[in-house]
Amino acid sequence: MKKIVLALAVAAAFGTANAAQNVNTDVVVVGAGGAGLASAVEAHDLGAKVIVVEKMAFPGGNTTRAAGGLNAAATPLQQAKGIYDTPEIMFYDTMKGGHWKNNPELVRTLAEHAKDSVDWLLALGGDFHDVGLMAGATRPRTHRPTGGALVGPEVIRTLYTAAENRKIDIRVNTRAESINKVNGKVTGITVKGPDGEYTINAKAVVIAAGGFGANNAMVASYVPRLKGFSTTNHPGATGDGLKMAEKAGAALIDMTEIQTHPTVVPGDGTMITEAVRGNGAILVNNEGKRFYNELETRDKVSAAILKQPGKTAWLFFDSDMQKSLKATNGYIKQKYCLSANTLDELAAKMKVPAAALKATLKDYGAAVAAKSDKQFGRENLPRALNKAPFYAITITPAVHHTMGGVKIDPKTQVYDTNGHVIPGLFAAGEVTGGVHGGNRLGGNAQADIVTFGHIAGQQAYIYSRTSQLKK
Numbered sequence: 001m002k003k004i005v006l007a008l009a010v011a012a013a014f015g016t017a018n019a020a021q022n023v024n025t026d027v028v029v030v031g032a033g034g035a036g037l038a039s040a041v042e043a044h045d046l047g048a049k050v051i052v053v054e055k056m057a058f059p060g061g062n063t064t065r066a067a068g069g070l071n072a073a074a075t076p077l078q079q080a081k082g083i084y085d086t087p088e089i090m091f092y093d094t095m096k097g098g099h100w101k102n103n104p105e106l107v108r109t110l111a112e113h114a115k116d117s118v119d120w121l122l123a124l125g126g127d128f129h130d131v132g133l134m135a136g137a138t139r140p141r142t143h144r145p146t147g148g149a150l151v152g153p154e155v156i157r158t159l160y161t162a163a164e165n166r167k168i169d170i171r172v173n174t175r176a177e178s179i180n181k182v183n184g185k186v187t188g189i190t191v192k193g194p195d196g197e198y199t200i201n202a203k204a205v206v207i208a209a210g211g212f213g214a215n216n217a218m219v220a221s222y223v224p225r226l227k228g229f230s231t232t233n234h235p236g237a238t239g240d241g242l243k244m245a246e247k248a249g250a251a252l253i254d255m256t257e258i259q260t261h262p263t264v265v266p267g268d269g270t271m272i273t274e275a276v277r278g279n280g281a282i283l284v285n286n287e288g289k290r291f292y293n294e295l296e297t298r299d300k301v302s303a304a305i306l307k308q309p310g311k312t313a314w315l316f317f318d319s320d321m322q323k324s325l326k327a328t329n330g331y332i333k334q335k336y337c338l339s340a341n342t343l344d345e346l347a348a349k350m351k352v353p354a355a356a357l358k359a360t361l362k363d364y365g366a367a368v369a370a371k372s373d374k375q376f377g378r379e380n381l382p383r384a385l386n387k388a389p390f391y392a393i394t395i396t397p398a399v400h401h402t403m404g405g406v407k408i409d410p411k412t413q414v415y416d417t418n419g420h421v422i423p424g425l426f427a428a429g430e431v432t433g434g435v436h437g438g439n440r441l442g443g444n445a446q447a448d449i450v451t452f453g454h455i456a457g458q459q460a461y462i463y464s465r466t467s468q469l470k471k
Contacts, residue, residue, distance in 0.1 A: 020197065023051065023201070024202075025049045025169075025202050026203050026461070027048045027050045027203070027204045027457070027464055028052075028189055028205050029206045029208055030176045030205070030207050030241055030244075031054060031210060031431070032053075032056075032170055033210055034066075034429065034453060035208035035210075035428040035429025035430075035448075035450075035453035036052055036208035036429070037059065037160060037453070038456075039208055039454070039456040039460065040052045040170075041124075041159060041168070041457065042457030042461070044166050046458065046461040047461065048460070048464055050169065051202070052169065053174040053189070053191050053200070054170065054171065054173075055176070056172065056234075056235075056236045058172055059160055059170060059172065060156045060234075061210050062210055062211070062213075062234050063156050064156050065152055066150070066152030066155065066446055067151065067152065067272075067274075067327060068151060068273045068274050068275050068278075068442045068443050069128075069132060069134065069143050070117065070118060070144070070155070070447050070450065071114060071134070071142055071443035071447045072090075072114035072115045073085040073086055073089060073114065073115060073141050074086055075115050077118070077129060077131055077143060078131055078139075078140070078141065081140075083131065083141070084139070085140075087111040088111070090110075091104075093137050093138055093139075093441065094436075097136040097436075097440070099438035100437065101254065101437035102437030103437075106409075106434050109455070110448060113451050114450075116451075117450040117454060121450065124161075124162045127146055128144060129146050130145060130147060130148050131144075132325075134441065135295040135296060135442055136295075136297045136298075136439075136442065141443070142442070144275070146326075147325070148275060148324070148328075149327055150273070150327050152446070155449075173194050175240070176190075177191060178190045178244060179244055179247070179425065180199065181249075181422075184422070185424050186205050186248075186422060186423060186425045187202070188200050188201040188205065189202070202464075204425075204460035204467075205424060206427065206428065206456045206460050207241045207406065207414070207431050208427065208429045208449075209242075209244075210236070210241065210430045211237055212237060212238055212239025213231045213237045213258075213399045213401065214236070214237040214238055215237070216228065216231070219399055223258050226258060230398040231398055231399040232261055232269060237430075242406065245425075245427065249416040249417060249422060250406045250414050250422060250425070251415050252404065252406060252433065253404060253405070253406075254437070255402075257403035258399060258401075258402050258403065258404070259401040259403060259440050260298070260398060261398055261400035261401075262301040262305055262395065263276070263395040264396060264398035265336045265395060266312060266394060266395070268336060269398065270334070270336070271398070271400070272315055273442075274298075275325055276321070277295060277315070279317075280321040280324070280380075280382040281294065281317035281321055282315075282316050282385065283315060283316070283395075284314045284352070284357065285308040285309060285313050285314070286308065286313070286314075286352055287353065288354075288355075291304060291313070293376040294376075294378060297439050298400070302397035314392045314395070315393045315395050316390070317385060318385045318387045318389070318390050319391075321382075322391065324383075332391055337391055338350060338392045339389050339390065340390055343358050343361060343390060346390045350392050350394075364385060365384040368383065368384040401430065401436070401445060403433065403435075403436040403437065403438070403440055405434075406432050407433060408426075408433075408434065408452075411459050412426045412432075412452055412455050412459055413425070414426060423467075426456045428449065428453040429449040429452065430448075432452070435448050435452070
């Protein structure tokens with residue numbers, strides 16, 4: 001991790017050295033998160049000259065905060081573990097999880113090509129060898145680093161290293177101001193860097209600037225009940241790319257579909273990965289009782305938590321679960337994580353009735369033994385949670401993912417408000433809409449950004465070459 005930070009710091013230093021003068025390139029990518037870096041690497045490898053602009057001081061974006069994993073079906077890694085899965089099952093899970101509001105063509109592309117995304121990242125030197133289960137999925141298909149470590153830093157490490165090895169021009173501290181067009185066709189972007197404003201003339205533009213989860217005013221303008229909610233997003237997720245695309249004529253879809261993540265530390269903003277529940281943790285309220293199926297979709301779990309006393313709950317797990325997931329090791333070192341060697345001691349720290357907590361764990365242990373959770377219908381029951389020490393983290397929902405955005409097709413081409421393709425403009429990642437519908441499944445964001453980022457790079461390259469031939 002220290003090497004990643006050092007490399008990104010070096011990138012920041014180089015980014016400030018770019019002179020404020022107009023430049024020419026084949027493809028310019030807006031945003032240096034997972035989708036942007038995937039686009040840049042693929043376009044470069046196909047033969048395009050690429051420039052990436054990033055408004056923040058270093059690459060990574062929201063991807064660096066991603067915890068759970070990358071969903072993909074029918075991978076060799078699943079097969080090696082005896083897991084039966086198919087793109088069709090992933091398609092169904094994703095459509096169901098999105099309340100059937102998703103664009104089926106985009107979901108089909110995601111389900112069929114996410115496997116290729118895993119293969120590509122592995123070929124680039126990434127570690128995505130662990131496979132786990134996330135809420136809303138009917139098969140373990142979430143690929144993550146060995147031992148269940150956080151996925152986002154590994155995605156960025158892999159793609160940034162690839163970009164650095166290819167000497168791709170990444171300009172940090174450089175904000176895209178507008179998309180330039182002539183006769184309806186995109187001709188590049190205007191940016192403002194450390195040394196002033198200038199134009200990057202390009203044959204194709206890829207918008208990969210992320211969502212708007214950190215812009216609460218914008219969030220509340222679409223969903224008023226989320227006014228004042230905290231967020232899991234990094235400070236740069238303010239919707240700049242969306243606004244810029246809209247000014248260039250792009251159509252926006254599903255903008256009211258905004259997801260809250262159910263397990264976020266109140267007042268802290270730390271998101272506790274869904275994989276903790278997938279590996280066996282349960283939720284209990286401030287009365288020491290379970291109240292919902294922990295592996296339901298994020299929107300439903302969030303709604304259930306908000307109905308509890310204080311609109312918070314406790315994420316409870318034991319040492320057996322903690323040892324099964326590397327990501328947990330970082331949480332248990334923090335002040336927000338309570339620990340104790342007995343349930344009585346932990347209940348006192350949680351300020352919940354000890355008798356109720358012990359009864360809850362007794363009932364849950366019986367459900368695990370019977371392999372049947374008659375109370376809430378949880379199907380994945382990997383452990384009885386009876387091995388000390390015990391842990392608890394107080395959590396509440398926070399704005400996590402904005403499912404709406406720029407309207408694209410499976411080739412990542414951007415559409416205008418009249419339903420026509422905007423020539424030369426492509427988009428990928430959270431800046432787009434239609435992939436996740438009314439609710440995103442955990443693990444599908446990383447699949448989305450890498451899969452569609454890869455496609456955007458490919459299509460931007462193709463367009464840059466064909467548009468040149470037409471001249």
